[in-house]
Amino acid sequence: MGMTIAEKIIARAAGVSEVRPGDIHTVEVDRLMSNDGTTHLTIDMYHNKLKHPHIADVNKLVWIVDHNVPSDSPKTAASQKKMRDFAKEHGIKFYEGQGVCHQIMMENHVCPGELIFGADSHTCAYGALGAFGTGVGCTDYLYAMVTGKSWVLVPETLRFNLTGKLPEGVYARDLILTIIGKIGANGANYKAMEFAGDGMKNLTMSDRIAICNLCVEAGAKTALMEVDDIALHYLHEHGREPKACFASDADAHFAAVYDIDLSTITPIVAKPHFVDNVCPAKEAAGVKIDEAFLGSCNNGRIEDLRVGAELLKDRKVHPLVRFLVVPASQAVYQQALKEGLLKIFMEAGAIVMNPNCSVCWGSCQGVIGEGETLISTGTRNFKGRAGHRDSFVYLASAATVTASAIKGEIATADML
Numbered sequence: 001m002g003m004t005i006a007e008k009i010i011a012r013a014a015g016v017s018e019v020r021p022g023d024i025h026t027v028e029v030d031r032l033m034s035n036d037g038t039t040h041l042t043i044d045m046y047h048n049k050l051k052h053p054h055i056a057d058v059n060k061l062v063w064i065v066d067h068n069v070p071s072d073s074p075k076t077a078a079s080q081k082k083m084r085d086f087a088k089e090h091g092i093k094f095y096e097g098q099g100v101c102h103q104i105m106m107e108n109h110v111c112p113g114e115l116i117f118g119a120d121s122h123t124c125a126y127g128a129l130g131a132f133g134t135g136v137g138c139t140d141y142l143y144a145m146v147t148g149k150s151w152v153l154v155p156e157t158l159r160f161n162l163t164g165k166l167p168e169g170v171y172a173r174d175l176i177l178t179i180i181g182k183i184g185a186n187g188a189n190y191k192a193m194e195f196a197g198d199g200m201k202n203l204t205m206s207d208r209i210a211i212c213n214l215c216v217e218a219g220a221k222t223a224l225m226e227v228d229d230i231a232l233h234y235l236h237e238h239g240r241e242p243k244a245c246f247a248s249d250a251d252a253h254f255a256a257v258y259d260i261d262l263s264t265i266t267p268i269v270a271k272p273h274f275v276d277n278v279c280p281a282k283e284a285a286g287v288k289i290d291e292a293f294l295g296s297c298n299n300g301r302i303e304d305l306r307v308g309a310e311l312l313k314d315r316k317v318h319p320l321v322r323f324l325v326v327p328a329s330q331a332v333y334q335q336a337l338k339e340g341l342l343k344i345f346m347e348a349g350a351i352v353m354n355p356n357c358s359v360c361w362g363s364c365q366g367v368i369g370e371g372e373t374l375i376s377t378g379t380r381n382f383k384g385r386a387g388h389r390d391s392f393v394y395l396a397s398a399a400t401v402t403a404s405a406i407k408g409e410i411a412t413a414d415m416l
């Protein structure tokens with residue numbers, strides 16, 4: 001029987017010709033990303049728990065300070081210093097203040113066919129370039145860092161066949177929230193979510209990253225897409241070559257197959273406090289907001305900023321709303337500057353911030369207070385995610401977030 005993309009990548013990393021869901025394989029890990037969320041814990045274990053601390057292959061490691069950057073307290077300053085010093089001492093590739101980890105990885109490192117561990121749950125974003133990215137805790141990270149290897153239980157694959165085209169004003173964020181709402185927050189637990197079909201040609205790289213990135217919110221182990229001309233073009237543009245381009249075989253086994261016509265998708269929001277608590281954005285219209293956030297590894301790319309700026313042109317941010325605009329990387333920031341987008345945001349009253357995770361998680365700038373409501377292009381809306389435990393987070397597309405920032409209440413772009 002044929003294999004899926006996930007199975008083929010694991011087989012490659014395990015050095016075997018065939019794997020099946022449920023098999024456990026020892027694998028060679030191609031890349032190991034870690035950020036300031038947990039790297040200080042990995043370093044502590046490295047020093048305090050190992051008898052013979054060493055790194056198997058320093059070239060595999062990429063460390064990124066993005067979650068609390070620039071540091072916001074003596075505590076984060078100390079843990080970032082630990083990370084910075086260790087990276088320097090061992091010659092680890094190190095980024096600080098350059099952007100959100102997954103965006104940095106997509107722009108500079110991810111290659112099709114690779115098996116990548118990230119000490120961060122949204123590492124599944126790398127599937128947009130045909131790589132098996134998965135999140136691990138810092139113990140598993142340390143093991144892979146020291147041995148170069150790890151183990152993987154081969155996941156079953158859910159296949160999503162996409163056809164058609166998203167309607168005008170509807171975005172990849174609406175699609176993936178619709179899917180998560182449909183299958184539920186546990187709907188893809190420990191499974192690979194594979195996206196294929198004719199509709200793929202109508203999805204940009206930015207769309208694909210947004211889709212793969214959010215799959216962990218359905219419990220997925222990883223997300224994968226075939227490497228087509230759009231992916232290869234992105235890769236070449238960024239000066240890289242694929243390791244191996246895989247597609248699922250015609251007789252591969254899928255645990256379930258979903259057919260989705262992109263033209264049927266409409267603007268969606270995820271209501272507090274779960275990502276699968278979705279409803280049509282119009283049903284949430286009128287909910288007063290205190291803050292809006294356009295950014296994160298999910299929706300902080302140039303395409304998202306263009307959508308926001310287009311809506312804000314000749315309009316103003318509502319006087320009672322703080323609108324945080326946070327490019328996902330320095331490259332995105334520079335491009336937005338060049339295109340005049342940042343000027344539009346600033347003149348409309350938005351706060352443009354340096355690339356970081358920002359209020360996507362409630363530990364950086366922009367946290368919200370008791371009883372406040374945020375509409376966000378971030379990845380999660382759990383209780384307390386963006387600040388006070390008694391606050392409210394709605395998730396939506398760049399367009400819905402910007403329209404809401406203008407209206408002062410949840411609104412879709414066509415309601416402006």
Ligand SMILES: CC(C)[C@H](C(=O)O)[C@@H](O)C(=O)O
Nearest residue numbers: 037038067119120121122361
């Ligand atoms: C801090 C980090 C480990 C965490 C994650 O794993 O996802 C964060 O990025 C998040 O989005 O909640």
Ligand code: SF4
Nearest residue numbers: 296297357360361379
């Ligand atoms: S932007 Fe949000 S989801 Fe992405 S890595 Fe940062 S905190 Fe996690």
